[in-house]
Amino acid sequence: MTLPLEKIQILLPDAVESSRKLAVQGEVASYIPELSRAPQHALGVCIMDRTGKQASAGDTELKFTLQSISKVFTLLLALLDRGEEAVFTKVGKEPTGDDFNSMLKLELVEPGIPFNPLINAGAIAISSLIEGKNPKEKSQRILDFFRKSAGNSSIDVEESVFRSEADSAHRNRSLAYFLKDNGVLTGDVEEILEVYFRHCSIEVTCSDVARMALLLACNGTDPLTGETLIPRRYVQIAKTFMVTCGMYNASGEFAIGVGLPAKSGVSGGILTMVPGTYGIGLVGPALNDKGNSVAGVHLLEQLSSKLDWSMF
Numbered sequence: 001m002t003l004p005l006e007k008i009q010i011l012l013p014d015a016v017e018s019s020r021k022l023a024v025q026g027e028v029a030s031y032i033p034e035l036s037r038a039p040q041h042a043l044g045v046c047i048m049d050r051t052g053k054q055a056s057a058g059d060t061e062l063k064f065t066l067q068s069i070s071k072v073f074t075l076l077l078a079l080l081d082r083g084e085e086a087v088f089t090k091v092g093k094e095p096t097g098d099d100f101n102s103m104l105k106l107e108l109v110e111p112g113i114p115f116n117p118l119i120n121a122g123a124i125a126i127s128s129l130i131e132g133k134n135p136k137e138k139s140q141r142i143l144d145f146f147r148k149s150a151g152n153s154s155i156d157v158e159e160s161v162f163r164s165e166a167d168s169a170h171r172n173r174s175l176a177y178f179l180k181d182n183g184v185l186t187g188d189v190e191e192i193l194e195v196y197f198r199h200c201s202i203e204v205t206c207s208d209v210a211r212m213a214l215l216l217a218c219n220g221t222d223p224l225t226g227e228t229l230i231p232r233r234y235v236q237i238a239k240t241f242m243v244t245c246g247m248y249n250a251s252g253e254f255a256i257g258v259g260l261p262a263k264s265g266v267s268g269g270i271l272t273m274v275p276g277t278y279g280i281g282l283v284g285p286a287l288n289d290k291g292n293s294v295a296g297v298h299l300l301e302q303l304s305s306k307l308d309w310s311m312f
């Protein structure tokens with residue numbers, strides 16, 4: 001049983017300020033150079049209910065790129081475009097226990113398909129499945145789907161982050177060429193990577209992420225418009241991946257400590273939800289050693305225990 005939004009709003013500012021103190025323990029990602037400009041001590045959260053009302057606190061105006069959070073929505077679009085069977089010939093359904101950008105299991109385990117769609121190799125394979133006659137059209141279809149999911153037609157790709165990643169993505173490039181060699185990727189590798197880098201660089205605020213999360217919390221039917229954007233089955237698949245591998249190698253710890261489906265990204269964003277009730281968007285750029293927002297995870301642990309949010 002969670003509290004109504006008005007009550008949550010009362011406790012949220014103090015919860016954010018006490019969690020913000022943990023940001024000093026983390027580090028802002030810098031392997032994509034442009035991301036290193038994010039403010040280390042920022043923390044913002046937005047919780048949206050089914051009527052669109054929001055409780056929020058902290059740095060809710062901060063803009064950040066979705067990074068790995070985008071992988072949940074490209075998976076959904078690939079499922080819509082190609083169906084379940086085609087998608088799961090290209091990616092598996094299991095967590096890896098390795099880093100999100102690891103290539104280890106691609107060579108070790110047969111068949112050489114990525115273990116799941118939320119690691120980089122899996123998300124690159126998913127990008128290759130998005131319909132469109134060229135990278136521009138594919139990227140536009142992804143952007144349109146994200147805008148619709150966020151109920152915000154003005155979200156867009158942040159070009160400097162896109163450029164920065166495209167110029168420094170030696171690891172992702174090697175993963176993609178490996179996948180090409182394994183026969184997982186068909187088509188031009190650089191074009192597939194461009195689609196992948198662009199969706200990682202879509203810029204949002206906490207409130208956009210909360211609205212995207214609310215759509216998943218409501219099983220694919222937007223509670224504000226009544227429109228079904230995604231079939232329930234596909235949302236179930238996405239949420240299951242979020243529980244088993246959405247928080248990298250801390251997914252088990254997060255399931256025990258918070259107990260909600262979630263996906264995080266290297267920009268410090270987290271998308272999570274109280275199923276059926278709230279969509280939650282959060283940003284805190286300082287990351288812990290598992291790659292998740294250190295203050296953000298702490299905040300969600302506090303809220304989940306106080307408000308009895310765990311689904312388990």
Ligand SMILES: NC(=O)CC[C@H](N)C(=O)O
Pocket residue numbers: 066067068069100101120165172200264265266267
């Ligand atoms: N964990 C992440 O958020 C990774 C996304 C990032 N764009 C990358 O490919 O490395």
